[in-house]
Amino acid sequence: MEALVAADLSKTYSGARGRVEALDRVSLSIAPGQLFAFLGRNGAGKTTFIKICSTLLIPTSGHAELFGLDVVERAREVRERIAIVPQEGRPFFHLTPREHVEEYLRVRGASGESARSRADEVLAAMGLRGFANEPAYRLSGGLQQRTLVAMILATEAPFLFLDEPTLGMDPFARRQVWQVIRHATQRGSTVLLTTHYLDEAEQLAQELAVIEGGHILYRGTPEALKSRVHREVRLQFDSGFTVPELRPYGEVFEERGRLTLLTTRSVVPELTRRALERERPIHVGPVTLEEAFLALVGRGIEDEVDPEGGP
Amino acid sequence: MSVRTQANAVLRLCYFNGLTPLWRTPVLIVAVFLTPFCFLFFLYVVAPHPLLPFGIVGGVMFTTLFTGNGMLNDCGYLRLERQLQQVFVASPMRPLSYVLGMALSELAFALPSMALFFAVLEVVTGFGAVAFAALLGVVALTWLMATSLGFMISTFFRQLREIWPIGTVVFSVLSVLPPLFYPIASIPAPWRWVAFFSPSTYAGQLADRAVGLPLPPIPTVPALGSPWVQFGALVTLTVLFGAASLRLARWREP
Known part of the structure; x- marks a missing residue:
């Protein structure tokens, strides 16, 4: 039972x-x-x-x-x-x-x-x-x-x-x-x-x-949820990059002013170099449940639900 | 859980929600006593002294009725601010045990003040054991009615800030306006029946009668002057408010 x-x-x-x-x-x-x-x-x-x-x-x-x-x-x-x-x-x-x-x-x-x-x-x-x-x-x-x-x-x-x-x-x-x-x-x-x-x-x-x-x-x-994100790496940018600029590299999500890019390992050196050239911070890490949630729902878990029924 | 375990749960809730705060913050005793004492003091200064026993009985009834205000505030606080009602409702403790435990907590706050008023009443009127027992009975019923009403009202609100003024309004109207601190004879005879719209008037009249204070007739609706009608009304209201409280304690619709 x-x-x-x-x-x-x-x-x-x-x-x-x-x-x-x-x-x-x-x-x-x-x-x-x-x-x-x-x-x-x-x-x-x-x-x-x-x-x-x-x-x-x-x-x-x-x-x-x-x-x-x-x-x-x-x-x-x-x-x-x-x-x-x-x-x-x-x-x-x-x-x-x-x-x-x-x-x-x-x-x-x-x-x-x-x-x-x-x-x-x-x-x-x-x-x-x-x-x-x-x-x-x-x-x-x-x-x-x-x-x-x-x-x-x-x-x-x-x-x-x-x-x-x-x-x-x-x-x-x-x-x-x-x-x-x-x-x-x-x-x-x-x-x-x-x-x-x-x-x-x-x-x-x-x-x-x-x-x-x-x-x-x-x-x-949790593992199965993470495996649904067919990406290896998570890159996060607080500033200095735009969604259209990052979109060719993978899936991009904007959450409270921060851009998260789910992508492959191969693009990390290039984007890291560009961030350093622009003197902007970049955060690199493996895909976690957070990104899996983001990819599934389209919004971060900390984002409030719109009471009017919007996304 | 057996009846014995439920009874134990009621007493434990009274112990840690009523008695523990009382001895950790003794000023609560003064706070409960102060308002009825101020009314009594005011009456003593301005009114003829034969009215003093009415004022003392009024102090007892005021303190008893304000257990309802305490219940309203505490239950609202535990449900809305602390979310603790959920912890007790979603447990083997029955809703009846929760409501009774909370009501006993409020009685614990009121007991020192009540004891003082009883002592003063004994000195002033010298009422006997039978009168004391009758008055205790009225106090017990009034306490059950007031706390049930307080609990019932608390369940209708979603914000603590809405509860505070409502409690003051409801229980002030119940305990100050009706003839508790003053004799019903002070109301013009044709209008005395109006006082019986307040549930507390039934309790007040029974309390005055228990102590042997003089009670005039209610000319427009003579039946309202009958102790049996007054007792029946008080019991009926207590049962109605109590039943509603239990229903509302079981399911909390947001």
């Missing part, structure tokens, strides 16, 4: 700007114990999907099942099996990281002793031991986010929804969180992760889906 099955899931919001289709007949399945990443720009539909599957939102049509339980009809049973890190969540103002983890575990039914030992374990793994007894209001944004993630990962719930769990964390902290997430899947939890950090998805996910405008554009492994 799959851990999560969504079939033709749609959600339409009605608001001041009329009806907005956040999800349009999305179908997806996730195997038990898998670490699955859901990628998309802001407003693409990731959080709506997570909210429906985690029983927080009713779909307009379609249905979703978690471990064979309908998320609408059998929400109570589904809730026994899940935990969620909400997008842009923040911990309780007055509580310490230790209290967050222990109290949340006790609310979920753990005994005092097991909550304490689990809290010790998770706080150490998340690099929070030194801050364990500081009230959250004295912690930095990154530490507060780590506290919230620790609180959820400590549950070892069979299904973990992590909606941008490492937002605002420094690179070192992100790696610590990755370790704990990996442990969670090793212990049997299924994880559905959304992130804007494509390196994170590349590092963690066994499989991923790319969503844009409420539709799934791709589902498969």
Whole structure:
């Protein structure tokens, strides 16, 4: 049995700007114990999907099942099996990281002793031991986010929804969180992760889906997505070059003033020489998931979705 | 999760959302007490002293009703600013447990202030154990009604800044305008029935009656003066607001 099955899931919001289709007949399945990443720009539909599957939102049509339980009809049973890190969540103002983890575990039914030992374990793994007894209001944004993630990962719930769990964390902290997430899947939890950090998805996910405008554009492994870009090298130019000038060399994308060229190794010396002649910086690297996303969606993951429905 | 585990979850939520902030920021106790005390002080200075017991009962009821304002603000804050309602709803904790835990947290904030008003009331009126029990019953129902109403209203908003003024308006209208701090006899007899448009009037009248304060008839709609009608109305409103809260706690439509 799959851990999560969504079939033709749609959600339409009605608001001041009329009806907005956040999800349009999305179908997806996730195997038990898998670490699955859901990628998309802001407003693409990731959080709506997570909210429906985690029983927080009713779909307009379609249905979703978690471990064979309908998320609408059998929400109570589904809730026994899940935990969620909400997008842009923040911990309780007055509580310490230790209290967050222990109290949340006790609310979920753990005994005092097991909550304490689990809290010790998770706080150490998340690099929070030194801050364990500081009230959250004295912690930095990154530490507060780590506290919230620790609180959820400590549950070892069979299904973990992590909606941008490492937002605002420094690179070192992100790696610590990755370790704990990996442990969670090793212990049997299924994880559905959304992130804007494509390196994170590349590092963690066994499989991923790319969503844009409420539709799934791709589902498969990160490697397979990268292999769809039939280019070897990524060149990036902050200034000094134009799209028409670069187009003969390969695929060009403009993202927030920066030009990205996906091309072959053979043109690197020539373009590097020209950049140096113009005294402009050039960044050279292998094709990553970021470029694969760019090539698939046509826009970078950090680009906001136009609420009027434009590209 | 069993009933016992759910009850434990309610108490834990009250402990870390109500009691912990209280002892880490004790000024919260003063903040809750200050507004009703100021009303009482004002009444003491300007009104004839026989009206003082009404003012003290008003202080108890004001504090109780403002648990609803606290509920409105805290639930809005946890849902919109901290996104923590999602963490609890998408968990084995039942919506009823979440709402009850939050409501108990608000009661924890109000208890020191209530205790002080009860003590003053005992000194001024010397009310007995039966009156005390009856008043506690009214306070319990009013607390449930106010917190359910607060929770229900909080679910309709998407911005915390919209919630703040709404809370002040709703709960000030419920606790200052109706006859809580003053006797209903102060309202001209033909218009007393109008006061019963506010749910808090039923609670206030029952509280005044519990302490043995004199209550005049309601000439236009005499039934409104009946304690059974007042009690029935308070219970009905509590059940209605409570049921709506549970429905809205289960699914959060954006």
